[in-house]
Amino acid sequence: MTADETAVRETGQDFIRDIVQDDLQSGRHTGVVTRFPPEPNGYLHIGHAKSICLNFGIAKEFGGRCHLRFDDTNPTKEEQEYIDAIQRDVQWLGFDWGKHLYHASDYFETLYGWAEHLIKAGKAYVDDQSQEEMRASRGTLTEPGRNSPFRERSVEENLDLLRRMRAGEFPNGARVLRAKIDMSSGNINLRDPVLYRILHATHPRTGTQWKIYPSYDYAHGQSDAIEHITHSICTLEFEDHRPLYDWFIENLPVPSRPHQYEFARLNMTHTVLSKRVLNGLVTGGHVAGWDDPRMPTIAGLRRRGVPPEAIRDFIKRIGVAKANSVVDAAMFDFSVREALNKTALRRMAVLRPLKVVIENYPEGQVEELDAANHPEDAGAGSRKIKFGREIYVERDDFMENPPKKFYRLSPGKEVRLRYAYFITCREVIKNATGEVVELRCTYDPATRGGNAPDGRKVQATIHWVSAAHAVESEVRLYNPLFANPSPDAGNFAAELSPTSLEVIGDARLEPALAESNASDGVQFERLGYFCRDADSKPGRPVFNRTVGLRDTWAKVSAGGKG
RNA sequence: UGGGGAAUAGUUCAACGGUAGAACAGCGGACUCUGACUCCGUUAAUCUAGGUUCGAAUCCUAGUUCCCCAGCCA
8 A cells, every 4th residue: 555545544434435535536436426315204313314424424525415315206105294304404414405406206207218118128027916926926035936927028018017007007006017137036135126016196296197106226226327426325224235226227228327335324222213113102192293302303302402513423423334333322412512511601590499598698689690601611701690588509409418428508518609609508497298498598798709708618519590580490301212221112112211201390590591592502500401492481481401411429329329 | 044244342433464542431530619511540342263474353264143135115
């Protein structure tokens, strides 16, 4: 290998980019054209994001282009709603197909013409066998299939039959057009695959114009060729379709010679990335819709507050290879936190309020304190927060009988109220059942703003909101849909986690949060990243937890090592 | 008993015959007006057995394990 080649190699990040690079370098292609080819039969999910980032990413990196092409060859499953949602999601992810929006249905006439071409070449025939007969004669994984009794029809008869199929003369399932390849092939895809089936259905784009529809295998590669796709990138399960892909390309007068490459699809712990299951979750009412924030759909992640750059970063981190794998969901959370940490403004919110009365603070007095919007970014500015005699703190930030490593509030202990004062817990008030309902504390006026002139330190800083000014809010805490890291997709309903959604009805927010209208993520200090949900009503905002902050204390306390 | 693929730290990827490296997770520490962030340190891997070679994760042979394929779905 020359030094020059070594230098080039270093920019390759995965085996597909290596192939693209080699093809460009060797002159096999002068430019790169890829495509993202969704079937509009469901919403896009994080697994599709991998393919989207790969296809659009490669096009961008190598100065080529990427088409968005709907693989709309099965009108019984496809809907306009999905077509619209897919475009919205790809755009939101940050990719632009420009004017290159296509549909396999754009090529129906050309594909049909090529079907007649195959018949005339003696390479396709109309089969009258029933579905059951075809299955029976296809053979098994270990036994070869048998030729159809209709395999040797004349060109004239085949042409006539195909034309009558197109004209709608036959009912669904009566006949199919098959390629004449090899019924004894070890590769079942080559045992005379179906090219066209009769489907009396309404297509979102072509309406009732067509009575026959091409199969995936017959449509996909030819669509690639028509669009001059150079690298047709798909997932592993299509690996043994490649010989068929190539067979069509070699036997048809196509305008270009695309090549198919396969990579391993994404799998993640605690979720299921299968359109069938996701569809089942929606139609079965297990979730609130395709954009339920617990869903791994792009729409769901967006509603949960995940920024598109976090998804792109995650996809970049997991890489591309041919080995099946399951990515730890913690890796996704990391990308989300990393993206949000940079941009999310800091705010204070108390999820589970515990009232605190500051006994030595003048009754009726209110003052304004400065709070940074982003401690690591002075450019984000600051805001005023109101402080008064009665405040709320987080119930989790108080323990009557704390273990040794509990730094927060407990009887006699002094802590800092973020951006405000040091307070010391003097008294614990309980109700009849023994539940702590209020804390009586004192504050040190000299610590205004959060620093003690005498230099004394406190172990903890806790968040708070002014009771008189706080806005009551609903906060939705999301946890994985499946507690099981590898749920059984075949039995997904039984696998659903009962704690995937926890709704808090009486959270208290600092007023600045009620004013926020944008969907930008905010950090509730010490709690996590949240975003305002569209269900918000005037005076009663609703927030979704996008992801919690890393919580070392939770780990320590859960381990009983306190 | 068919065809097509894949095996490297707990996880996901690198290493393209020449020192097995990163990220996430874990563990320990520093810093801190977020038990966050950041920083530092650290645990931890080539499926097995042969062979070729000065040298093998990489090449060869034989195994093992896992995944995909028998839709008129994609």
